Amino acid sequence: MNRLEKIAISVRHTPGLDNAEWLWRRVRPAYDRMLRRLGSHKGLERTINGVDRIRLSPLSRGFVDENYEPQVWNRVMREVRPGDRIAEVGAHIGLYSLAFARRAAAGGHVVAFEPEPDNAQTLEANIAVNGWQDRITVVRAAVGDRCASVRFAANFGCESHVLRGDEASQSALEVPMVTLDSYFPDAKIDLLKIDVEGFEELVLRGGSSLLADKRRRPRLILIEVHPFAWEAVGTSSDSLLGRLRECGYGVETVAGIAVTRIVDYGHVVAIPG
Numbered sequence: 246m247n248r249l250e251k252i253a254i255s256v257r258h259t260p261g262l263d264n265a266e267w268l269w270r271r272v273r274p275a276y277d278r279m280l281r282r283l284g285s286h287k288g289l290e291r292t293i294n295g296v297d298r299i300r301l302s303p304l305s306r307g308f309v310d311e312n313y314e315p316q317v318w319n320r321v322m323r324e325v326r327p328g329d330r331i332a333e334v335g336a337h338i339g340l341y342s343l344a345f346a347r348r349a350a351a352g353g354h355v356v357a358f359e360p361e362p363d364n365a366q367t368l369e370a371n372i373a374v375n376g377w378q379d380r381i382t383v384v385r386a387a388v389g390d391r392c393a394s395v396r397f398a399a400n401f402g403c404e405s406h407v408l409r410g411d412e413a414s415q416s417a418l419e420v421p422m423v424t425l426d427s428y429f430p431d432a433k434i435d436l437l438k439i440d441v442e443g444f445e446e447l448v449l450r451g452g453s454s455l456l457a458d459k460r461r462r463p464r465l466i467l468i469e470v471h472p473f474a475w476e477a478v479g480t481s482s483d484s485l486l487g488r489l490r491e492c493g494y495g496v497e498t499v500a501g502i503a504v505t506r507i508v509d510y511g512h513v514v515a516i517p518g
Contacts, residue, residue: 287300287374288300288301288302288303288371288374288375289301289302289303289305291311292311293311293313293318293340293344294311294312294313294315294318294319295311296319296322297318297322297343297344297347297348298347299340299343299344299347299371299375300371300374300375301338301371301374302367302370302371302373302374304338304366304367304370304371305338305367305370305371313340316499316500317467317499317512318341318344320467320499320500320514321341321436321438321465321467321499321514322344322345322348324436324464324465325345325348325349325436326348326349326435327348327349327350327352327353328349328350328352328353329345329348329349329353329435329436330349330353330354330355330356330432330433330434330435331345331349331353331354331355331356331434331435331436331437331438332355332356332358332425332429332434332436332437332438332463333345333355333356333357333358333437333438333440334358334388334425334437334438334439334440334441334448335358335359335388335439335440335441335442335469336357336358336359336364336368336383337359337364337368337402337403337440338364338367338368338371339357339359339367339368339371339372339381341438342355342357342368342372342381343371343372343375343377343381345436346375346377346380346381347375347377349380351379351380353380354380354381354382355380355381355382356381356382356384356428357381357382357383357384358384358386358387358388358423359383359384359385360385360386360387360397360405360407360420360421360422361397361399361400361401361405362385362399362418363399363400364402364403364405365383365385368383369383384423384428385420385421386420386421386422386423387407387420387421387422387423387441387444388422388423388424388425388428388441388448388451389407389422389423389424389444389447389448389450389451390424390447390448390450390451391422391424391451392421392422392423392424392427393421393422394419394420394421394422395407395408395419395420395421395422396408396414396417396418396419397417397418397419397420398412398414398416398417399414399416399417399418400416401416403440404442405442406441406442406443406444406474407420407422407441407442407444409443409444409474409477409478410477410478411477412477423451424451424452425437425448425451425452425455426451426452426453426454426455427451429452429455429461430454431461432461433460433461434455434461434462434463435463435464436463436464436465436466436467437452437463437465437466437467438466438467438468439466439467439468439469440468440469441469442471442474443471443473443474443475443477443478443480444478445468445469445470445471445480445485446475446478446480446484446485446488447478447480449485449488449489449492450488453492456492456493456494457492457493459493459517462492462493462517464516464517465514465515465516466489466494466514466515466516467512467513467514468512468513468514468515469510469511469512470485470507470510470511470512470513471510472507472508472509472510473510482506482507482508485507486504486505486506486507489515493517493518494515494516494517494518495515495516495517495518496513496514496515497513497514497516498511498512498513498514499512499513499514
C-alpha cells in the first residue's frame with residue numbers, strides 16, 4: 246500500500262475522526278482524484294496475505310484489506326510452479342490471476358475467464374499496471390457445459406452469475422459461454438480454479454476430456470462451492486463429487502481433510518488419485 250493510502254487510513258481511524266462521515270464525504274472526491282493520478286500508470290501496491298506483491302488499478306482501490314482468504318490463498322499458491330499454465334474460471338478483478346502470473350513467472354501463462362463487463366474491464370486494467378499482458382489472457386466469456394449464448398446477471402460484483410433455472414434479473418445481459426474442452430482441446434492445464442456461483446458441476450462437465458486425460462489434466466483444482474444454488478441447476482453434492490471421482494480425482498478441504506459430502510458454502514480441493 247502506498248504512503249498516501251497509509252496516511253489516509255491512519256487519519257481516517259483517528260479517535261474523534263473515525264465517525265466524521267460529513268468530513269469524509271467532502272474530502273473523498275479530492276482524495277479519489279489524487280489516487281487516480283498516482284495509480285494511473287504504476288498502480289497501487291498491495292501485498293496479499295503478506296506474501297504476494299501485486300499492483301492494482303485505481304479501479305480496484307476499494308480493495309484495501311490485504312488479508313484475503315488466507316487459508317485458501319496459501320493452499321493454492323504453494324502449488325504454483327514456474328512455467329505453469331493456469332486457468333481461472335470466474336476471475337473477477339484478478340487477485341488470484343495476478344498472483345498466479347507472478348508465481349508462474351515469464352515462462353507460465355494464466356487464462357482468466359470473466360464474462361461480467363465491469364469486472365473484465367477492471368481485470369484488464371490490473372493486468373496492465375503490472376505489465377503482464379504477456380502472462381495473462383482475459384477471455385470475456387462464461388464457462389459451462391456447452392458453447393452458447395447465455396443470460397447473465399451482471400452488476401453484482403463477485404456474485405455476478407449465469408442465470409439459474411427460472412431466475413430473472415433486471416441487469417441481465419447476453420454473454421458467450423465456452424467449455425474447457427473447446428478452449429483447451431489439446432493444451433495441458435497445471436492448475437484450475439473455479440468460482441462460478443453454483444455452476445461448478447457444469448464447468449467440470451464441459452471439461453470432461455481435459456480432466457480425463459492424465460497427460461493434460463490439472464494436478465490441482467480449487468473449487469468454490471455454492472450448495473445453496475445447486476438445486477436450480479440440477480447439481481447435488483453426490484453429482485459433483487461423483488463427477489470428480491469419475492475423472493480420477495479425490496476431494497479434500499483446503500486443510501487436507503477428505504470430503505464425502507458438501508452441504509455448506511466454502512472451498513474444496515480436487516487432486517488426482
